[in-house]
Amino acid sequence: MKTNIFHTTLVLLALSLGFTACETDNYDEPEAAITGQVYDHNGLPFQTAVGQGSMSIKIVEKSYSVSDSSVVVIPQYLNMTQEGGFTNTKLFAGTYEVCPWQGAFYEQDGDGDAADVVLLKSGKTTTVNFSVTPYLTLEWVKEPYMDSEGYLNASFKFYRNQKEGYDMPTLNDCSLYISHTQYCGTEADSNYTPNPTKLTADMEGQEISMKSKIPIRYAMHYWVRFGARCSDTYQKYNFTTIEEIEVTSAQLAQ
Amino acid sequence: MKFYKSIIFASVGLGISLASCQDLDIEPKNMISGTDVYNEAGITAYMAGLYKYLPMEDFRVSPSTGSEGFNGWGCMPWDMWYTGESVGSGDTGWTFDNIVKGYWSEAYKEIRYANDLINDLESYKGTLAGAEEWQAEARFVRAYTYFALVKRYGGVPILTESQLMTDNEEDLYVARSSHQECIDFILEDLDYAIANMTTTKIQGRANRYVAAAFKSRAALYAGSVARYGGTYDYVDENGVQVMGIPSTLANDYFQQAYEASLLVDEGGYSLYRGDSQKDVNFRNVFMNADNSSESIFIRQYNINNNVHSFDCVYSPPRMASTYGDRYNVTLDWVELFDGLPLDEQGRIKTTDDDGNYIVYDGEQALWENAEPRLLGSIMIPGRTYKGVTLDIRSGLIKEGISPDTKIAKFVADDAQTTLAYKNASTWFASNVLTTTDEVRKQNPLTLSSGEQIYINGLDGPSLEGSLRSTYTGFHGLKWINLNWSVAETQLHRSVNSWIDIRYAEVLLNRAEAAIELAQNGVTSVNGHNLLDDAMTCINDVRDRAGADLLTSTAELSSETHLNERMTGKGSMVFAPTKGLHVVRVERYKELAFEHKIYWDLRRWFTFHDQIKSYRRRGLYPFLFIDEHTVNEAGNPTGKWIYDSRVVGIPNGAGSFPTSRYYDKIPDSQRKINPLLTQNNQY
Structure with a gap:
């Protein structure tokens, strides 16, 4: 009887020892949040493609590498909204370098992409805004409308922006994007989206009209925007805002 | 009596134990030493190992199953699925990253083995027959491997000696050299190989003409990067231009490419013309890889040791x-x-x-x-x-x-x-x-x-x-x-040979270098009129193919070419001038499905324009x-x-991201070598 109790105690002791090795991970879960908005040089929201299609926000966690340059930190990239906003609520607390990354705008402050250094704390949301100078500013001239033959039409004009100390990149092309969702960007319905138009310097400030490749087929809502780009390293687009148009069955080609 | 016996046993035992302590200073049997390697048989075996891991884009290129992209069996997805040549059910999207497998540590392993040979053989010159030729061959291997790195990453760390174990980790860190230094290092190795290698042809193995043919490829790449890659030039945090080559050097590299391709002719290679029916003849260039006069550098396979699965994976399902x-x-x-x-x-x-x-x-x-x-x-x-x-x-x-x-x-x-x-x-x-x-x-x-x-x-x-x-x-x-x-036609049974370099490629390298030079102020090299020579080379390829011949060098003009898809025959291929368009289309037609066009589009820097919202x-x-x-x-x-x-x-649209003109330096390597800077756009 005694030995049984003795054995049981031993087993329990061994078990408890075994379990203590499985201590729970006590590192704080990623609860820090960052949010922000990219503005153009006029203070308007910088129009871009949803996700990382036309730019992203690069963040580098510097907490461990500040004192030791041999620590190599791999950057993370944040997705964008189509109006140039970004949010991530699942980051580890720490010190981060944050900068707008590889979009259709001039580099900042002449020294690569100038990064803001921010301290993110658990449970808190830190806001970081940026201002960039886009290569091109696009403005609507005629917002999307349906013509009598059932095509979707629109027009825009563009202006080239300069930034002191930088060469203006040469112009490349522009496109009209027609989408079935509000996430209108470089990915749109290829059956409607016409082929790109080449841009030349003398077109600056002129009205540029484009229309859908084929007549619109279904009565529903469409989201439309223009994009234009330069021949720089990244070949990313500047955009107009997104305009929504409801096509009624009366407007479709018969 | 018993006592004596004990003494005898004890002394015998002592003797044995003492004797065993005498000659511990022998060579360990499980390690290969210099005397094992530095003789004819040993060095042949060593060299066979180097060839096995040579980063040749062959049938066993396999991002899905290989090691850093090479030596796998699955042979997909392949680069030709992303260039407009073809598509396959392994990746029907446009995930360019699928074919980027961070070839790095395998390369430096190969380079280390080559370096050991190059350095050790120095002391065997004069005592070991053929030491000079072996050394030159090892330098070819080193150049070939470095080129595989440089065409992916731009400038990389150059190592010419094996690093030794050390207590101080920092001694092992090596920074990247510039893109140009790496190219010059490769060309120097190849020049040495050309000067010192044998002229004997052994299928599957390099000789001086293989080195020359490979040099025409590497120098043509360098010339193209210098001329067309300027937009993507990048100087890293150490102040080294790791991406891009100064444009002033373009002609110099094109001239080296041209001269190297002339040298290949001395080896007696020619386009395969063994069959009278031209379509059958073209097919047989590949069927007869082992015996054809066109094969310059091939890789052979063997049913017991080294097989591939190309036929089974790529045939129509009924076949x-x-x-x-x-x-x-x-x-x-x-x-x-x-x-x-x-x-x-x-x-x-x-x-x-x-x-x-x-x-x-x-x-x-x-x-x-x-x-x-x-x-x-x-x-x-x-x-x-x-x-x-x-x-x-x-x-x-x-x-x-x-x-x-x-x-x-x-x-x-x-x-x-x-x-x-x-x-x-x-x-x-x-x-x-x-x-x-x-x-x-x-x-x-x-x-x-x-x-x-x-x-x-x-x-x-x-x-x-x-x-x-x-x-x-x-x-x-x-x-x-x-x-x-x-x-x-089963998996793991194919043994037909891969042709890495064939004479048709050398002719087209030569024609392209000639047109690049002719359109940039050089009319003749070594007495060859460049445009005439380019036309002869292209027509040689076209005649064998049964294609229409060029009728005059006027077709190789420097007039601007309109780069827009669906604007005429050949308009899927982009080029700055009409003359270059002719030779680039010829490469597309002749060298398709040979792992060549993907690298061409990268060095021409037309990839992002050609494959832009592109649907097959x-x-x-x-x-x-x-x-x-x-x-x-x-x-x-x-x-x-x-x-x-x-x-x-x-039916999805694909766009080549400009960041992929240079591969990303693997993060894992940057963590163990802090001097290793990342490429731009990553």
Whole structure:
């Protein structure tokens, strides 16, 4: 009887020892949040493609590498909204370098992409805004409308922006994007989206009209925007805002 | 007595134990020492190891199963799926990252082994026969490996000696050299190899002409980067230009490429012309890789030690025991060839001037006058391969509809429209029969006569559903071993050789370098008039291919070329001038499916313009049930119409991101070598 109790105690002791090795991970879960908005040089929201299609926000966690340059930190990239906003609520607390990354705008402050250094704390949301100078500013001239033959039409004009100390990149092309969702960007319905138009310097400030490749087929809502780009390293687009148009069955080609 | 015995035993025991302590200073038997290696047999074995891990883009390039992209068995996804050459069911999207596998540590392993040999052999010169030649061969191996790195990453760390174990980790960190320094280092190794290697040809092994041919490739790459890569130049945090080569050096590298390609001629290589029928001849360049005068540098395989699975993975499914169908050649590529009816936009002309389909009599009529090289590169419906007669048909036009009927084109062919046939054309919806059955498990259609007929061709193309038949309407032929039966076509059984460098590539390297020089202020090199020589080289390739010849050097002009898809024949290929467009199209046609075009597009820096919102196109044949017959193989044929359009299933648009002109330095390597800077755009 005694030995049984003795054995049981031993087993329990061994078990408890075994379990203590499985201590729970006590590192704080990623609860820090960052949010922000990219503005153009006029203070308007910088129009871009949803996700990382036309730019992203690069963040580098510097907490461990500040004192030791041999620590190599791999950057993370944040997705964008189509109006140039970004949010991530699942980051580890720490010190981060944050900068707008590889979009259709001039580099900042002449020294690569100038990064803001921010301290993110658990449970808190830190806001970081940026201002960039886009290569091109696009403005609507005629917002999307349906013509009598059932095509979707629109027009825009563009202006080239300069930034002191930088060469203006040469112009490349522009496109009209027609989408079935509000996430209108470089990915749109290829059956409607016409082929790109080449841009030349003398077109600056002129009205540029484009229309859908084929007549619109279904009565529903469409989201439309223009994009234009330069021949720089990244070949990313500047955009107009997104305009929504409801096509009624009366407007479709018969 | 017992006592004596004990003493004897004890002394014997002592003696043994003491004796065993004497000669501990012997060579360990499980390690290979210098004396094992530095003799004829040892060094041959050592060199065989170097060749095995040479980063050759061959049949065993395999991002899915290999080690850092090489030496796998799956042979997919392949780079030609992203260049407009073809597509395969391993990746029907445009995930360029799928083929980037961070080739790095395997490279430095190979470089270390080569360095050991190069350095050790220095002390064997004069005592070991052939030490100089072995050393030169090891330098070729080192250059070949470095080039694999440099064309991926730009500048990389240059190591010329093996690093030794040390307590101080920091001693092992090496920073990247500039892109230009790396190229010059490679060319210096190759020059040494050219000067000191043997002229003897042994298949699968390099000699001085292989080194020269490889130099023409490497120097041509360097010249192109210098001339066209300026937009992507990048100086890293250490102040080193790790991406890009100064444009002032372009002509210098092109001249080196040109001169190296002239040197190859001294080796007596020539284009293979062993068969009188030109399409068969072109096919046999690859079938006869081991014996052909055109093969300069090949890799051989062996059923016991080193096999690949290309035939099984890439044959049409009916011609393989399993797998199959990764070799769907695009219509865009087919349209580059001579002898096809094309419209003004360079598209295959399958409709008349009113936009109604032209009716072709018989499944081979469209291909009657096609350039033989095309017929040697893809499979043609109605022809028999491996005992199987190719059966390609997208659907049937219903009974009672006469082939004389005027039928308007079903869907726009503008390389963007992706509408399904049934949505695009009401005529199609009510008069054309298609099936969603898997092509090889179809339920046949019973006609009013009682005859049974398959709606879809047994080799595709399938319009609906992903059912293991060609997406584009074409199956590739280049490299496929036609001597094999279907039953023999199994995984891990292929041993046909890969040709890494063949004379046709050297001729085209030479022509391209010549045109680059001629259009940039150099008219002759070593007494050769460059434009004349370029024309001779291109015409040599074209004549063997059965293509139309250039008639004058005026066709190689420096006039600007319009770079826009669908603006004429060859317009899928971009180039700054008309002359360069000619040679670039020639490379597309001659060197397709050989892991060459992907790297060409990268060094021309036209990738992002050419593959921009790019959708692949295919060709879809439909057969009239009326007036049809059945050919000897049992396949229906008769009156055909052909529709060209964006492919039915992998119809997504692809855009090459400019960041992929240089690969990303693997993060894992940057963590162990803090001096290693990352490339721009990552």
